[in-house]
């Protein structure tokens with residue numbers, strides 16, 4: 257019987273081809289073709305159906321098992337493919353797409369003996385699982401079980417009180433069945449109190465696990481990361497692949513993982529199914545962490561954001577609406593908008609030089625190389641666009657600082673109103689300037705700022721903060737400082753701030769960047785609402801709002817000058833006062849399920 261191989265994606269090699277029956281047996285027979293990315297299923301009997309074929313994308317597949325008939329006399333072997341493709345479903349108005357489980361069982365019956373049929377069924381099951389796990393195979397590969405790694409062992413940590421409190425139910429109904437189909441073995445532990453997960457991961461034997469997965473919101477992942485960083489063997493421990501299955505109200509990292517796979521932005525159980533699917537695929541991406549230090553000397557590792565002002569206010573004040581799930585942030589935003597606060601403070605940052613290769617921003621201002629006011633004549637100047645403000649994404653761009661920005665110096669710098677030349681420097685020039693700033697002229701050698709280690713932080717583990725100086729000292733001269741009234745300051749290093757807040761579309765897990773955004777006082781409520789509404793789709797940068805600035809940086813410091821306020825790190829409240837952080841490039845590992853090289857295929 258003929259099947260049209262041309263029906264497979266152009267250029268994609270057919271790895272396996274065969275003709276099988278189905279289970280339950282209804283006399284139907286199918287021709288199957290397996291390519292690197294798809295399983296093509298074409299009906300042959302009773303009626304060849306050349307126009308209609310089913311294509312299962314392997315990105316939607318979690319696993320494939322072989323089975324035997326319960327009737328001993330039956331010499332057939334079976335293989336069953338488990339997939340969660342997007343299917344249309346009717347909703348109140350129109351239709352939407354959701355992932356629905358599909359289990360397709362094929363009967364291998366061409367040989368007389370069961371063992372021979374089993375060999376064929378196993379070959380298909382192994383090939384499909386290799387492709388799901390990203391193991392390279394070609395039509396030349398001798399396909400055998402030895403290609404597969406041993407089943408992964410995951411430590412699942414579940415916060416029963418995360419989000420609306422249905423993590424356990426979702427875990428039983430959705431997560432466990434899927435990971436069982438993927439042949440992942442696991443231990444599930446429910447956390448009993450705050451910091452339970454943090455303590456647990458401090459004492460686990462790393463060799464026993466292939467990954468730790470937080471079934472929760474972002475808060476539990478924060479505990480896991482910091483627990484691992486508190487271990488004496490933190491360097492090895494933090495390499496443990498970490499996963500997140502969204503069952504909280506703040507599911508930012510899950511949304512970023514979902515986006516990375518090229519999946520549609522989604523929420524709730526749909527997001528959970530997508531993330532569980534990706535967990536089953538198992539690929540791991542390096543993840544940047546930001547070490548965050550507060551004035552009291554406490555140091556923690558953050559994977560998501562540091563927020564001050566509007567965003568942290570909403571986050572913490574909306575705790576009381578926790579029962580609403582992620583809708584708590586929408587309500588919190590409305591409440592906070594009604595009494596919009598501004599906060600005076602000093603924001604300093606070390607611009608990231610790497611973006612200089614990108615196109616420059618729309619406009620720029622010039623500031624002194626010591627990061628102070630652009631009023632004094634100093635031998636070295638640079639423009640903000642040279643410092644890495646850039647268009648580093650597909651459809652939108654960073655805003656430059658306002659020409660009218662009050663970019664303040666350290667208190668000692670006398671302001672002057674003189675206009676001054678605005679030379680533009682290349683990236684190389686900027687790098688030299690940064691180096692010159694860090695050079696100790698007396699000794700003639702390059703002096704990096706001494707790491708921000710206070711007596712308290714000396715006990716902390718983790719990589720040293722080479723960009724930072726202690727919080728009680730002025731920032732290094734190569735930094736830029738802006739003193740103003742802010743509506744919000746946000747240092748973010750993931751694409752999402754919440755599952756439906758696509759805040760930094762240009763961010764990537766290990767881009768080595770902190771995306772520092774701030775909104776200055778003067779923005780109207782209407783503009784702020786527009787900004788947050790557009791953030792759902794990630795189009796807020798297209799609004800060209802003059803009060804909004806976003807800059808890629810390596811390190812930052814926030815010094816509130818307003819007495820009261822809220823600062824959060826990854827959505828968790830920390831002491832209010834000066835706080836600073838710096839990026840540590842790719843120190844952790846996140847289970848993203850698929851690496852970006854593969855995305856283009858799907």
Ligand SMILES: Nc1ncnc2c1ncn2[C@@H]1O[C@H](COP(=O)(O)OP(=O)(O)OP(=O)(O)O)[C@@H](O)[C@H]1O
Pocket residue numbers: 414415416417418419420446447448449450451452471472473474475476477479503504505506507827828
């Ligand atoms: N069993 C528990 N009882 C109480 N608190 C817990 C428990 N387990 C974890 N926590 C804490 O609950 C907080 C919120 O957890 P999680 O992120 O999982 O849920 P969430 O609903 O998304 O909350 P948020 O969005 O505020 O982070 C975390 O700070 C975590 O330390």
